[in-house]
Amino acid sequence: MSGFDPMRLVFVLLGGLVLLFIIAPLAGMFIATSPAEFFETAADREVAGSIGLTLWTSMLATIIFGVAAIPFAWILARKKFPFKKLVSAIIDVPVVIPHSAAGIAILGFVSRDTVVGRLGESVGLNFVGSAPGIILAMAFVSIPFLVNAARDGFAAVPEKLEKAALVLGASPARVFFTISLPLAWRSIVSGMIMMWARGMSEFGAVVIVAYHPMITPVLIYERFGAFGLAYARPVAVVFICVCLAFFVLLRMLSSKYDNAES
Amino acid sequence: MLKVENISVRLGKFELRDVIFTADPGGYFVLLGMSGAGKSVLLQVVGGLIRPDRGRVILNGRDITSEKIQKRGVGLVFQDSALFPHMSVYRNIAYPLLSGRMGRSQVRRRVGELADITRVAHLLKRTPLNLSGGEQQRVALARALAPEPELLLLDEPLSSLDVRLRSDLRALLRDINGRGQTMVHVTHDYEEAAMLAGRIGVIENGTVVQTGTPGEVFLNPRSEFVARFVGIRNIFGGTLGGNKGTLRNFISGGIKFTLLSDEPPGEGFVVVRAEDIVISASRPSSSAVNNFPGTVRSVQPARIGAEMMVDIGIELGALVSEESVASLGLKPGKKVWVSLKATAIKYIRR
Structure with a gap:
């Protein structure tokens, strides 16, 4: 294409501004952090412990709730039932409500004087101020990402293939595990990555259910409140680096899987 | 023998009314009708994918109207083959065999036999996505035949193929029928019906209006649909x-x-x-x-x-x-x- 297209120029300029808006604050934060500060913070046991806690709780939240969410997503994609629209809307509620409100709701649900709280206590699980509580709070706010992605993935599997498998004598369970699940896998994996990412970056809901043990977003907030920007920034930078490294790795692994498949 | 007795089913605006026909054992029965006449719905009723409101489906003396899909002894080939894209051709054909009690070597032997009959032996390691339409239909046939169905249903199996491939596949369908396989084939193409059918059932507006040999149906058409192309x-x-x-x-x-x-x-x-x-x-x-x-x-x-x-x-x-x-x-x-x-x-x- 040749010739001057003013509209295109305007669009590119606007796009550049948006991109800059995202990159500039992050870049500024990185530039303001000296390598010495960075490594000192990474070696800080409180920081490392907190990052480790954040990683494993968010991962476990994704896996535990994924087991229930994936079959549920299949039902949403395939079956007709009364109030299906309402159910779909309920799934999206955690995305639209303020996360601190979500935290309050969960805390009310699992605190010691509730049925769930007592039930948990009887098997040695204490939800308030503990890792299980963090997992619940993370899952609450992040599960819509997995359910929606998995539902779209299942909906994209041609129903005819499932019918063909049934006619070929496969049980519904075999059809699910050999046809539906593998064909929707790409969407499910990307939904799981999204859920994990969302859980890991959660602050509002978690801080209310569990200030301690401290996940990294809470730790950043605490250092900011107690010591100021200069002390919070290196923790944020280290945490962002760890997150990015994991996402790049996961994306690479899942795209490698896709390539091997096709 | 397949006996379809007074099948009625209503799906939204569409309905099948009192459909009756009989397909002889080892015979080649073609259901001929325009698109929207209810042919595919009827096949899915016989195959167990749609439950009829009324009527019975009887296969070799067994009432299979409410029988589970998996236990009907019926195979179904779709118009666009419906091969599993994430499995090799071999795994596609072996799919129905792997849910049974067959040993691995037995499965391998059976897949080999089927691949020979349908002439896809050279494609077994390929993925279905890069097969031609004709090859895909051959694989779909092999897969449908694998569990040795008492009845093979074909839903417009030639429609998505070009003319030359059609004649190849027609020959294969005749060959499979010649081995004693009872077939019920649905099409809107009267030439296809005339070339393959032992008997034809003409379906119009959700009901079978005429059954007979191709000669009877084409020379004495009792439906407007058949009469129209006989006329013109x-x-x-x-x-x-x-x-x-x-x-x-x-x-x-x-x-x-x-x-x-x-x-x-x-x-x-x-x-x-x-x-x-x-x-x-x-x-x-x-x-x-x-x-x-x-x-x-x-x-x-x-x-x-x-x-x-x-x-x-x-x-x-x-x-x-x-x-x-x-x-x-x-x-x-x-x-x-x-x-x-x-x-x-x-x-x-x-």
Whole structure:
């Protein structure tokens, strides 16, 4: 294409501004952090412990709730039932409500004087101020990402293939595990990555259910409140680096899987 | 034997009403009807994917109306093959075998046999995504045959293929039927029906309006759908003579047509499209080898041009332009010459 297209120029300029808006604050934060500060913070046991806690709780939240969410997503994609629209809307509620409100709701649900709280206590699980509580709070706010992605993935599997498998004598369970699940896998994996990412970056809901043990977003907030920007920034930078490294790795692994498949 | 008794089902606006037909054991039954006539729904009822509101499906004496899909003993081939894209051709064919108690070596042997019959042995390691349409349908057939169904249902299996592949696949379908497989095949293509069917059931507006041999159905159509293409496309029963590679004779009602065909001599039909018939005032000196004197019986305006019936010993329907009607002075009683190229006459084997 040749010739001057003013509209295109305007669009590119606007796009550049948006991109800059995202990159500039992050870049500024990185530039303001000296390598010495960075490594000192990474070696800080409180920081490392907190990052480790954040990683494993968010991962476990994704896996535990994924087991229930994936079959549920299949039902949403395939079956007709009364109030299906309402159910779909309920799934999206955690995305639209303020996360601190979500935290309050969960805390009310699992605190010691509730049925769930007592039930948990009887098997040695204490939800308030503990890792299980963090997992619940993370899952609450992040599960819509997995359910929606998995539902779209299942909906994209041609129903005819499932019918063909049934006619070929496969049980519904075999059809699910050999046809539906593998064909929707790409969407499910990307939904799981999204859920994990969302859980890991959660602050509002978690801080209310569990200030301690401290996940990294809470730790950043605490250092900011107690010591100021200069002390919070290196923790944020280290945490962002760890997150990015994991996402790049996961994306690479899942795209490698896709390539091997096709 | 498949007996479909008074099947009725309503799906939204669409409904099947009191569908009755019988497919003989080892027979080739074709359900012929326009798209939207309810053919695919009927197949899915027989296959167990749709539960009928009323009526019964009986396969070899067993009432399978409410039987589980997996236990019906029915195979189904879809129009677009529905192969599993994430599995190799081998795994596709082996899929129905792996849920049974078959050992690995047995499965391998059975897949090999099926691949030989359907001529896909060289494709076993490939993925279905980069097979041609014809290859995909062959694999789908092999897969459907793997569990040895008592009945094989085919839903428009040739529709997505080009003409050359169709004739290959038709030969394969005949071959499979020849091995004793009972087949019920659904199509909107009357040529396909005529070429494959032992018996035809014509389905119109959700019910079977006529069943019979291709001869019975095409020569005495009882439905508008069949009558329409019999009316416009001339269909005549008769006998093909001569040998492959030469001009062939086809005798029907005392009239001798000359045509080209690769089929062996025998009983069959010829089909002539009304558009291919040329009408002249005097004997033409063209390349057309079929020239008959005849008398115009009727001339009627059609959607495009005019439709006329000419008696040449048998009645032929022809489509001509209004200009020709005027310039040739076509009207009932007028003597004309009818000519046809050998290639305009299509022979269909019984």
